[in-house]
Amino acid sequence: MKLLNTDTLEEVREKLRTETEEMKFRTCVMDMEESCGFICAEDVFSPEDMPPFDRSTVDGYALAAQESYGAGESSPVFLHVCGQIGIEEAAEISPGEGEAVRVQTGSMIPEGADAAVMAEYTEEYAPGQIICCRPVSSGENVMRRGEDIRAGECIIRRGQKIGTAETGMMAGLGIRKIRVYERPSVTVISTGDELAGEGEPLTAGKIRDINTYTLSAAAEESGMTVLNKIRTADDEAEIRRAVQTASEKSDIVLISGGSSKGNRDYTKEVLEDVTGNVFTHGIALKPGKPTILAYDRARRTVIAGLPGHPMAALLVFRLVIAHWYRMKTGAKEPFLIPAVMGSNVSSNQGRETCLPVRLIRTADGYEAAPVYAKSGSISALSEADAFVMIPRDREGIRKGERIWAELL
Amino acid sequence: MKLLNTDTLEEVREKLRTETEEMKFRTCVMDMEESCGFICAEDVFSPEDMPPFDRSTVDGYALAAQESYGAGESSPVFLHVCGQIGIEEAAEISPGEGEAVRVQTGSMIPEGADAAVMAEYTEEYAPGQIICCRPVSSGENVMRRGEDIRAGECIIRRGQKIGTAETGMMAGLGIRKIRVYERPSVTVISTGDELAGEGEPLTAGKIRDINTYTLSAAAEESGMTVLNKIRTADDEAEIRRAVQTASEKSDIVLISGGSSKGNRDYTKEVLEDVTGNVFTHGIALKPGKPTILAYDRARRTVIAGLPGHPMAALLVFRLVIAHWYRMKTGAKEPFLIPAVMGSNVSSNQGRETCLPVRLIRTADGYEAAPVYAKSGSISALSEADAFVMIPRDREGIRKGERIWAELL
Numbered sequence A, B: 001m002k003l004l005n006t007d008t009l010e011e012v013r014e015k016l017r018t019e020t021e022e023m024k025f026r027t028c029v030m031d032m033e034e035s036c037g038f039i040c041a042e043d044v045f046s047p048e049d050m051p052p053f054d055r056s057t058v059d060g061y062a063l064a065a066q067e068s069y070g071a072g073e074s075s076p077v078f079l080h081v082c083g084q085i086g087i088e089e090a091a092e093i094s095p096g097e098g099e100a101v102r103v104q105t106g107s108m109i110p111e112g113a114d115a116a117v118m119a120e121y122t123e124e125y126a127p128g129q130i131i132c133c134r135p136v137s138s139g140e141n142v143m144r145r146g147e148d149i150r151a152g153e154c155i156i157r158r159g160q161k162i163g164t165a166e167t168g169m170m171a172g173l174g175i176r177k178i179r180v181y182e183r184p185s186v187t188v189i190s191t192g193d194e195l196a197g198e199g200e201p202l203t204a205g206k207i208r209d210i211n212t213y214t215l216s217a218a219a220e221e222s223g224m225t226v227l228n229k230i231r232t233a234d235d236e237a238e239i240r241r242a243v244q245t246a247s248e249k250s251d252i253v254l255i256s257g258g259s260s261k262g263n264r265d266y267t268k269e270v271l272e273d274v275t276g277n278v279f280t281h282g283i284a285l286k287p288g289k290p291t292i293l294a295y296d297r298a299r300r301t302v303i304a305g306l307p308g309h310p311m312a313a314l315l316v317f318r319l320v321i322a323h324w325y326r327m328k329t330g331a332k333e334p335f336l337i338p339a340v341m342g343s344n345v346s347s348n349q350g351r352e353t354c355l356p357v358r359l360i361r362t363a364d365g366y367e368a369a370p371v372y373a374k375s376g377s378i379s380a381l382s383e384a385d386a387f388v389m390i391p392r393d394r395e396g397i398r399k400g401e402r403i404w405a406e407l408l
Helices: A009-019 A164-173 A211-221 A236-249 A261-275 A310-329 A379-383 B009-019 B164-173 B211-221 B236-249 B261-275 B310-329 B379-383
Strands: A027-031 A060-063 A077-085 A099-103 A115-118 A122-126 A129-132 A154-156 A177-181 A185-191 A225-232 A252-256 A278-280 A292-296 A301-306 A336-341 A352-361 A366-370 A386-390 A402-407 B027-031 B060-063 B077-085 B099-103 B115-118 B122-126 B129-132 B154-156 B177-181 B185-191 B225-232 B252-256 B278-280 B292-296 B301-306 B336-341 B352-361 B366-370 B386-390 B402-407
Touching: A009 A278, A009 A292, A009 A310, A060 A077, A154 A164, A154 B379, A164 B211, A164 B310, A164 B379, A185 A211, A185 A236, A211 A225, A211 A252, A211 A310, A211 B164, A225 A236, A236 A252, A236 A261, A236 A301, A252 A310, A261 A278, A261 A292, A261 A301, A301 A310, A310 A352, A310 A379, A310 B164, A336 A352, A336 A386, A352 A379, A366 A402, A379 B154, A379 B164, B009 B278, B009 B292, B009 B310, B060 B077, B154 B164, B185 B211, B185 B236, B211 B225, B211 B252, B211 B310, B225 B236, B236 B252, B236 B261, B236 B301, B252 B310, B261 B278, B261 B292, B261 B301, B301 B310, B310 B352, B310 B379, B336 B352, B336 B386, B352 B379, B366 B402
Parallel strands: A077 A099, A185 A225, A185 A252, A252 A301, A336 A366, B077 B099, B185 B225, B185 B252, B252 B301, B336 B366
Antiparallel strands: A027 A177, A060 A099, A060 A115, A077 A129, A122 A129, A278 A292, A292 A301, A336 A402, A352 A366, A352 A386, A386 A402, B027 B177, B060 B099, B060 B115, B077 B129, B122 B129, B278 B292, B292 B301, B336 B402, B352 B366, B352 B386, B386 B402
């Protein structure tokens, strides 16, 4: 059964992708030290070999491996120490036959040597003379030039989030600048006569605005910047002014209506007026059906009318807007957690279900316990650890079935 | 076998806990809107009931449930609509016998009503007159006052990280301020003659400083603020000055030596001089053995001398310093991922092993593939997704064994 006038989640994602094809997120060149947490905007290639020279990975003696052949506890090889190379020094010495050079972990391996023997397997029996009681093979205890990273190798891909590892590679390779995606700007608009203002005491029938704050927090967690938070009454003219201004100033506008019907109608009309391009009028998704999506071609702004219930608004934001942002920047999808469903769960066929769950640790994995919340519950928000998607063509998930959960 | 002069990871954690018992991290009261990402510093209790009044969870009619008893498709109940309550209105009407009040999702349930029937199961057959063809039980489609959250209930615990859900609960309950832990301040000191300066070309034997950047990024990711980054030569006086200044100005000082032996000796001597309280001289951990820990009682600063290799320094930072910070603030331990080991892995008995792994998705879970990296490799940093701890009393992990991995 396909619900009238609604798109599947997959269709919504595809429409949003197509509509915004020519929209590109702004990038900028950033100091490597400031880039942690940003998304890399172009492939980064190594400018040099790492290590830049053959390097000893042990404290000991560099030598031609063949000099050590046959060495053993009872048949040590005698070697003359012809010099030493500190870790900060260029190797200006070259061991010949019967010779070795003292090196530290990180020291350059000199010409003429191709291996290093660990100090533990040697003994200095006279000044400048050692015995070696273990053979090494060519390349042993040596990291070859370029063995870790070769010049020209792609070390950070477009879409990769800059974290500790990426920072470490840039530092090690002397890369001081990187092109990243600027954080897209978001305006959050909450509409509804029943919303009490900040710090206003709750009078009868009023409820407090939750969506402004949860959507702002979710946008920030997704790597966006919240430019502005606007609250309007259920008044078409007021909503129109707010949406127009927001569309001019931001890349993404999130409108969350109260739960009243009239309100939703205003939003739809306003989005049609402002953009002339509302392309989704509902998603076959539970929760999340009353979602409207528009793309303002002139101002290159995506505008989403999200459901009024906090949990539904958050899930649609994650499944549609955050997903789209990752797709546009090439960023990785979130890491999913494997779990076993802890009880039978039914779902509406024909409508994909997004089920909040708690993840309970068992001996060797997680059990997912559904969080059932009455419509509008806010404690459910903090009770759930993750959510599980139940496909449209399923009637539910059986107890004991293996599922993948996405952390909230 | 216990390695001479080293502590187990567990011993190190316990020593650090005991040494810093009287050290408290600073807290501050913060605007709720700014608090996302911070750690809550005291239990937060709900100041009010949520919802603040009995609320309809549907669009329809509020009534005394008994008025609907016996209603069915073929035997509808006739009701008089005695008024309506918008979602922003106080309920000033009270339905009597044979009466119902029109309500919206979120509307207050009036006196005399204890349930709501969905509009779908009613029909207006004349102005102000409806038929109802489905019975409701007491409480049906109503969220009772305090059902979601009761006044006085603890909604955010000390140690909880403020995220989307916590933000939503504070917003819903009108909590505008929250006491959080200030980010502790960190100074990162890198020592070593072999380190090339920023932007300096690599001359023979020099390598670039990686630890300053990876440790700074890891500290920021752990919720700390990096005050200062200092680079010193292998010079005892220079290191001493840097440590003294850093200890005065920050809560945590991270020193990462180059891999030379002399360097490590300087660090130990300097920490003894400055703090008189070096309590760990090595950890029975692979990698991570050359770790020195000190607590500067006078200045209340934890000083860690970390290994020179980037991967080892990062792992010790996570396993010791970040773990200690979570313990001090009551923050949750990281979410672990269940996986199956993809190959046999051996480890040194008597020394705990921290094994970097890649997590490869299989049909119903993850397979952990060990990342073997030569000492000092930086590409290994980005190759690994997570790490697995192999206990001291094990000789390794067998292929197919179930393990828990912590995401890097």
